[in-house]
Amino acid sequence: MSEGINYTDRTSKLLEDMPDYVVSFINRYSGRGKAATMFEYSRDIFVFFEYLINFHPEFCDKKMIDITTDDLGKLLPEDIDNFIATLRNTKDKRFKRTDDAYEKSMRPKKKSLTGPKKKNDETSEATLKRKKATISAFYSYLLSNGKVTMNPVLASRKIDIPKKKLIYLDFEEQNKLIDTVINGTGLGDNTRKYHSIYAERDAAMFMLLLDTGLRVSEMLNTNIVDFDLNKGKVTVIRKGGDQQDAYYSDECAGYLWDYFESQKARFPYTSEVELPAFTTTKGERLSVRAVETLVKKYVKAALPNKAHLISPHKLRSSFAMSLYEASNYNLLLVQKRLNHASVTTTTVYAKAVEKEVESSRNTLQEYKLQLEGKS
Numbered sequence: 344m345s346e347g348i349n350y351t352d353r354t355s356k357l358l359e360d361m362p363d364y365v366v367s368f369i370n371r372y373s374g375r376g377k378a379a380t381m382f383e384y385s386r387d388i389f390v391f392f393e394y395l396i397n398f399h400p401e402f403c404d405k406k407m408i409d410i411t412t413d414d415l416g417k418l419l420p421e422d423i424d425n426f427i428a429t430l431r432n433t434k435d436k437r438f439k440r441t442d443d444a445y446e447k448s449m450r451p452k453k454k455s456l457t458g459p460k461k462k463n464d465e466t467s468e469a470t471l472k473r474k475k476a477t478i479s480a481f482y483s484y485l486l487s488n489g490k491v492t493m494n495p496v497l498a499s500r501k502i503d504i505p506k507k508k509l510i511y512l513d514f515e516e517q518n519k520l521i522d523t524v525i526n527g528t529g530l531g532d533n534t535r536k537y538h539s540i541y542a543e544r545d546a547a548m549f550m551l552l553l554d555t556g557l558r559v560s561e562m563l564n565t566n567i568v569d570f571d572l573n574k575g576k577v578t579v580i581r582k583g584g585d586q587q588d589a590y591y592s593d594e595c596a597g598y599l600w601d602y603f604e605s606q607k608a609r610f611p612y613t614s615e616v617e618l619p620a621f622t623t624t625k626g627e628r629l630s631v632r633a634v635e636t637l638v639k640k641y642v643k644a645a646l647p648n649k650a651h652l653i654s655p656h657k658l659r660s661s662f663a664m665s666l667y668e669a670s671n672y673n674l675l676l677v678q679k680r681l682n683h684a685s686v687t688t689t690t691v692y693a694k695a696v697e698k699e700v701e702s703s704r705n706t707l708q709e710y711k712l713q714l715e716g717k718s
Contacts, residue, residue, distance in 0.1 A: 350378035357385045360407050361392065368484045387477035394426050412490035415482075423478070423499035427471055472502045509695035510652050512661040517553055520645045524549045529644035540624065545637060547595075547602035548621055551577075552655070554595040556662035556681050558582060559634050559655040561589075566617040567603050572596045577620075581682050589680075631655075660692075667692050 358366050369385055392410055395402040399422065402410065479496035486494055512520060522528050525546045527538040551562060561579045569578045575596050576588045591599075603620075610618055610626045619628040634655055643650040659681070667677050678689040 348379075350382040354378070354382045354385045357382075357389050361385075361389065362408055362410060364412060364485070364490065365481075368481055371484065383473075384477050384480075387474045388481055390430075390474070391426060391478055394429060398425070398429060412485055415485065416491040416493075418495050420495045420498040420500075423475070423496050426478075427475060427499070427502065430471055430474065431468075468502055468504045472504060475499070475502060509660060509664070509691060510657055511664045511695075512646070512649070512653065512657070514665060516646055516649070517661060517665070520641060521546070521549060521553070523641050523645035530640075531644075534640070534644075543598075543602045543605055544621060545641070547598040548634070548637075549641070549658075550595045550598045551591060552658045553662055553665075554591040555589045556659045556666070557589055558659065559631050563619075563621055563629055563631060563634065565620040567606065567620050568617055570599060570603070570620065572600050572603075583684075585682075587682060663689075663692050664695065 354369065358369060365385075365388055368388075369381055372381065372384065389407075392407045395410065396405060396407060397403075401417065402414065405414075475496060479494060482491060482494040482496055485491045523530065525542060527535045527542065530538060548562070551557065552559070555562075555577075557579060561581060565577055565579055571577070575593060576590045579587060579589055581587050606618060606622070610622075618626070621629045623629060623633075638653060638655050638658065639650065642653045646653070663677050663681055666680060667674065670676050672693070674686060674689055674693055677692060678686045681689060683689045
């Protein structure tokens with residue numbers, strides 16, 4: 344999503360064309376998620392209704408706002424399958440047809456509320472699965488309120504997403520990256536001239552990311568007062584709004600100490616004024632976009648073959664994989680450090696490691712020998 348977009352206004356404009364029960368569904372979740380998420384939910388339902396009007400024979404004479412819950416209650420699992428198939432195969436996500444009857448009923452063209460379309464970009468399986476999940480949640484809401492008698496999405500075809508290889512930096516690659524961040528190794532001459540200005544900050548920041556697995560937004564929202572360098576912890580607001588302590592190593596604490604002392608000297612402050620932990624040279628809080636740019640710059644210099652693969656989130660994955668291996672494959676520890684609500688989310692790291700399976704080849708035999716030795 345682009346920065347600076349008013350998602351609340353865009354959601355309101357979409358809801359103007361939809362029935363009241365859709366508004367009620369969106370409002371039910373409006374206080375729990377981000378405005379961008381509410382916009383996505385609204386857009387998914389908008390596209391679903393648009394499909395029904397343009398392609399389903401029972402809806403061709405209706406306007407979107409006139410679709411009733413009785414109408415939705417008549418839909419079958421195959422209708423959901425057809426919706427997904429149309430999404431999968433069309434490059435026009437607004438489902439505009441070209442037959443004469445439809446052209447006559449077309450309203451004057453207006454700017455798309457559902458966002459820009461990419462040329463020759465068919466919907467990905469992951470996006471299809473998310474849209475289908477939205478429609479299923481919508482039907483579950485109607486079902487719980489007695490508006491429909493079944494959720495047709497539950498009996499529709501399953502969407503299988505191809506498994507992607509987990510991308511991360513191993514210990515050796517992380518060391519190369521840190522060397523570039525600290526010493527400017529591999530940077531171009533023009534970039535290296537100014538490296539010393541940012542080296543202390545960037546070293547502390549990259550060390551913290553690779554040492555804690557913090558999300559960039561979590562890190563950037565901290566102030567210096569949130570760090571306890573003696574105990575090696577920082578208090579952050581996690582995704583979802585929970586406050587939690589994240590722990591880092593003594594080595595990382597050393598880099599943070601050097602940087603924070605420089606910051607305090609450059610930007611004197613009192614207890615009433617909290618200085619952001621990571622700032623621009625003017626003392627303004629660093630943005631997520633700025634960190635994304637820094638990651639690209641340093642990875643390109645340190646690991647050019649991975650420059651197109653590594654993002655700030657991949658540094659989080661790198662931390663997770665390193666911790667998983669270093670902790671003798673303690674998945675629950677990784678879950679806690681990453682602040683995953685469920686260990687199911689964390690299993691992606693277990694699936695990416697073959698060493699654990701390989702090293703367990705003789706585990707049962709060794710255990711039997713131990714038992715025989717005790718008997």
